[in-house]
Amino acid sequence: MNRSFAIDAILGSLITAIVLVLTGLAPVLAQEPLPSWNDTQAKARIIKFVQETVAEGGEGYVAPDDRIAVFDNDGTLWSEQPYYIQLGFVLDRVKALAPLHPEWKAKEPFKSVLDGDLKEVAKSGEKGLVELVMATHGGMTTDQFGAIVSQWFETATHPKTGKPYTSMTYVPMRELLDYLRANGFTTYIVSGGGVEFMRPIAEKLYGIPPQQVVGSTIQTEYAIVGDVPVLRRLPKIDFIDDGPGKPAGINKFIGRRPIFVAGNSDGDYEMARWTTAAKGPGFAMIVHHTDEGREYSYDRQSPFGKLDKALDEAKRRNWLLVDMKNDWKKIFSFEN
Amino acid sequence: MNRSFAIDAILGSLITAIVLVLTGLAPVLAQEPLPSWNDTQAKARIIKFVQETVAEGGEGYVAPDDRIAVFDNDGTLWSEQPYYIQLGFVLDRVKALAPLHPEWKAKEPFKSVLDGDLKEVAKSGEKGLVELVMATHGGMTTDQFGAIVSQWFETATHPKTGKPYTSMTYVPMRELLDYLRANGFTTYIVSGGGVEFMRPIAEKLYGIPPQQVVGSTIQTEYAIVGDVPVLRRLPKIDFIDDGPGKPAGINKFIGRRPIFVAGNSDGDYEMARWTTAAKGPGFAMIVHHTDEGREYSYDRQSPFGKLDKALDEAKRRNWLLVDMKNDWKKIFSFEN
Structure with missing residues (x-):
């Protein structure tokens, strides 16, 4: 690198930095976090936890590397009714x-x-x-399956709303993901769903890249077809990432204990326990489906996303119970 | 946020940004990459590949998210003789x-x-x-095992050199990890070794955080002891991340195909094939242990890190074969 080029590079980087800082600050100044949440306890508790997490020197401070947040997917980030x-x-x-x-x-x-x-x-x-x-x-092969999934999501629609499945995500939860990431958290999906079913769309829907999607897996087998190596998906279950499998999956894939967990069913109970049993700060929230009008209303009796034990324990353990109907201003992006 | 505070914040951020840019540029200007590598073909090929990867608009350009680099550990990042x-x-x-x-x-x-x-x-x-x-x-429990491993590494020493095992890492490879990361790569370990054996030290030794360590796993079981949830390590193998298991492990844990792979044995052959079979750019290197004086010299006959098939194939497939003796100026940090 010659000298004048080096100076150009420094100046160029400086200008980029200034632009980044200014454009980065603009939305912070303009917008309150979690705009689709009503101003209830739920929103206040989340914001309080996050603010304490990032407050250096405070008791609740957590270093950025340890700001791991895990989210169940079905019924937590997108709809799981009338079926997954x-x-x-x-x-x-x-x-x-x-x-x-x-x-x-x-x-x-x-x-x-x-x-x-x-x-x-x-x-x-x-x-x-x-x-x-x-x-x-x-x-x-894994490549073929990824293509099948991506293609399916292009046209498949929800049986009740008639909207594309990809629009069945909860706006308040996507805002929560953004808010956590803006505060230095790394966000993971930890779902009972198949890893390779979620990965092709998780980045687009939630801003979560493939390596941050933990889920159930089936076995794959390395093979050479022609002279090309492929991974063949075998019809054999490898790992079920549900219930007690979720903390095991977190340990296996992430190797750190999260400090923030969001779920909505008894399948999330053990990972909520695991997360909040850390010595330092830990926050658990359970999304309670209480809105028959805008989404669905279900808990103890539902065949999908049964919420029974975790509903009782949420109160006992001071986990945040989110009341969809009262705590969320908006649920889906397609609402008027 | 009031107005003058906002302006203060902008100014503060700007100054921080300027300092970061200047201090960030200083080492780039001051230092050539890979200083412990001799000026041979090997170093030149690595630098050429990385420069093409980051050159926007060029044929070899790869977006930062896809700059995934995977490294075997035993015999690639640290010594595996006289035994793992x-x-x-x-x-x-x-x-x-x-x-x-x-x-x-x-x-x-x-x-x-x-x-x-x-x-x-x-x-x-x-x-x-x-x-x-x-x-x-x-x-x-997983916590107990992590503590046992960390404690062991504090005092355990290599049988030949008498140095702590933690100093048995290869300086040129650590420089390579740093160089790749400085160019926007995300670096992973993909090793036949146990995930939970490597994670407690991978960050300190290589700057690789727990969630970027892929390896063999044993089964764990969620249990409540007292009122505390724990994960118990069961004496049952879950997954062997070696040979054809490595591409399967990469797919399972990372979910993206790497563009850079480094290994040293036949156990790395399949992941080298998998990595270089991508449609876009792909770079494979095999560390050949040729230095009996400073480290060890072994390949086709070694019980640990046998390099036979991959040695032949490296030539056939134009993978970079690193000749430790000739390509590395220095191997260990404790050398004079």
């Missing part, structure tokens, strides 16, 4: 693959999927569900 | 735990470990090794 979005994918894939599997017309649970009889599908229980997942998630 | 450092840990732990296990005095492979007869230990093969690992790596 990944189940919608499974149903569509069974239909798409049916011409290659004439035997499915006579074989449960495939038959009922093709007949559109979800009640009958449900009767096949967990065993039937696993069969459906293996038949639709295994047997191709 | 983690095996040194296993041997020491067997000795430390022996008073609790009087039966080990009569039971192989434990007996031979206690007798210090490594040849006899080796005869127990992989089955024996797994037994030793399970007996020393399972049965405690």
Whole structure:
């Protein structure tokens, strides 16, 4: 590097820095955090925790490297009713693959999927569900599966709202992700859903890159096709990232204990316990679905996102219970 | 925020930015990259690749998010002779735990470990090794294991050099990690070693945080002890991150295909293939241990870090073969 070029580089970097600082400050000055949250206790408690986390010298201060926040996905970041979005994918894939599997017309649970009889599908229980997942998630390479998922999300729509599944995310939660990141947090998804089902869209929907998505996995196998190495997805479960599997998944993939956790069901109970058992600060929130009008209202009896034990424990342990109806000004971006 | 405070904040940030830019530029101006590398082909090829990666508008340009670099650990970042450092840990732990296990005095492979007869230990093969690992790596909580590992590294020394194991890292490789990060790469370890053996020291040794360490795992189990949630390490293997397991591990943990890979043995062959099979730019390097004087000299016949197939393929596929003796000016920081 010659001298005048070096000076140019310094000047160039300085100007860039000044522009970055000014444009970075503008929104901070212009906008309160969490605009789609009502001014209730919930919002106040979140902001208080985050402000204490970043206040150097304070008792609640946490170094940036340790500001790990984990979010469940189904029912926490996007809708999980009337059934998990990944189940919608499974149903569509069974239909798409049916011409290659004439035997499915006579074989449960495939038959009922093709007949559109979800009640009958449900009767096949967990065993039937696993069969459906293996038949639709295994047997191709990882690259192929990623492409199938991305393509599906381009057109698939929610059965109740008719909107694209990709617009079924909760605006207040996306604001919360942004707010945490703006305060030096690293945000992760920790979901029972499939890692490779979420990764193709997590960055676009939530600003969460692939390496920050923890979820259930199936086994893959390295193989050479022609002279090209591929990873084949096997129809074998590798890891179920749900319930007690969530703290195990966090430990395995992240290797640090989070200080902030958001969930909405009993499947998030153990990771909420794990997060709030740290010696330092820890914050847990449970999204309670109380809004039949704008979204859904369900808890103890729901087949998807059952919230029973964690509902009782949230009160006992002083976890923030978010009342969707009262705490959220807006739920979906497509609302008027 | 009132107006004068806002202006103060802007000015304060500006000054900080200017200082950061100037101090950030200083070392760039002052120092050539990779100072412990000799001025050979190897260094030139690495620098050329990195410069092309960051050159916006160029054919080799890669966006920062996709600048993923993966490094094997044993024999690539630190010494793996006369045996893996983690095996040194296993041997020491067997000795430390022996008073609790009087039966080990009569039971192989434990007996031979206690007798210090490594040849006899080796005869127990992989089955024996797994037994030793399970007996020393399972049965405690994740927090307890982390503390045991950290404590061990404080005093454990290398059998040949007598130096702490933590000083058995290769200076040229640490410089390479720094150089890549300075150019916007995210650096990962992808090792056959145990994730929870490496994480307690990877940040200190290599600047690689826990969530960027991929390795072999054992199963953990969530449990409540008293009222405190813990993760218990079970004596069961979960995942072996070696050979064809490495691309699978990369896919599982990182979810992106790397563009840079460094290894030193046949255990790294598949991840080198996987990395260089990307459509865009891809760079693979294999560290060849050729320096009996300063470190070790071994390849096709070594029980640890066997380099045979990958040695032949490196030439065929134009992977960079680093000749430790000729390409590295310095290997360890404790050299004169």
